Amino acid sequence: MTSFSDSKYVQKVCEITQASYQEGWDERNGGNVSLRLTADDVSEFSDLNHVKRTLDLGFDASALAGEYFLVTATGRYFRNVIHQPNLDLGLVRITSDGQHADLLWGYDDGAQPTSEFPSHLMSHIERLKVDANQRVVMHCHPTNLIALSFTHELNEKSISLLLWKMQAESLVVFPEGIGVVPYMTPGTNEIGQATATKMHDFRVVMWPHHGVFGTGTTLDETFGLIETVEKAATIYSQIGAQGGQIKQSITDDQLRDLAKSFQVTANPHFLS
Structure with missing residues (x-):
């Protein structure tokens, strides 16, 4: 089975973060992006069956329980994501209590999601009320x-x-x-x-x-x-x-x- 590292989702986030950096929108460690994925989206990847660690969200995201998010890490530079996605990106699944997220892939050097992740989740929740197909939040x-x-x-x-x-x-x-x-x-x-x-x-x-x-x-x-x-x-x-x-x-x-x-x-x- 395909590794999530080689997935179209990781490749696309790498492409977009690099494009955003090239536009001059993401100096130093400025900017963050999150992509919502479904269980069907990730079902083909065998390397997502193990929880690497559980992260505290600092926000009640129970409205998104069970949802998956590919999200940039805090303190990381958009210009580097394309070269080291396993360090600068992480795939997390929101836990049933909505207070935590299980890390399934990425953040290999101990990184955490962007400090704006609660803001992303709040916007995901609100936009899903308007458009069930909404998947992306981007800050730059x-x-x-x-x-x-x-x-x-x-x-x-x-x-x-x-x-x-x-x-x-x-x-x-x-x-x-x-x-x-x-x-x-x-x-x-x-x-x-x-x-x-x-x-x-x-x-x-x-x-x-x-x-x-x-x-x-x-x-x-x-x-x-x-x-x-x-x-x-x-x-x-x-x-x-x-x-x-x-x-x-x-x-x-x-x-x-x-x-x-x-x-x-x-x-x-x-x-x-």
Whole structure:
């Protein structure tokens, strides 16, 4: 039987973490990603039958009991994951009490899941209420979106409209807009819960002056969502670099036509 180390899941996380690092979104040990797997997904791997150790979650994840997560380790560098996935990634299964996770593969040098893992689990729980196919939570530090959080009012409607109008693809890719939480200390359950609350309505949430949380059904979709948000923020940054004088722009009516053409529903609270 195939070793989990050689699985498409490990290979894809390696690919995405490397791409995210190459984009400049994950300096040093910044960023983390988790991929939810099902029992069917892991059933073919014979090397997952032994619990290596049991980890304390510090959070009640009983809503996800029995679910499997491939998750990056705390303190590790995205640029290295592709070279040493057995050290920088771990496959865990949430225990029946929801307070712990059994480590089945990875973290070979004693590593632990990312400190943001409770925040990931909270977002997984909330997004599964909206979309049963949701599998991915990704946190990273897109440069231009972070810059935007310093120069623009932290208002979801205003930021969403701005990003929608920077390029036609934005409205198509994230028609619900972007959620925003206040600045909060990262790595805490408080920011995790605030983010999860926003995840009821949004698939991408800005952490001002820090980064972004994105979700999706696949790693590619989630990466592409963040990529599109960051591209729009980059265009806005370039406008500023060119003097900031906007002489023409996508209008609200054109956004409505765009939504109709691509059969998406723009957030009615942002675009009536």
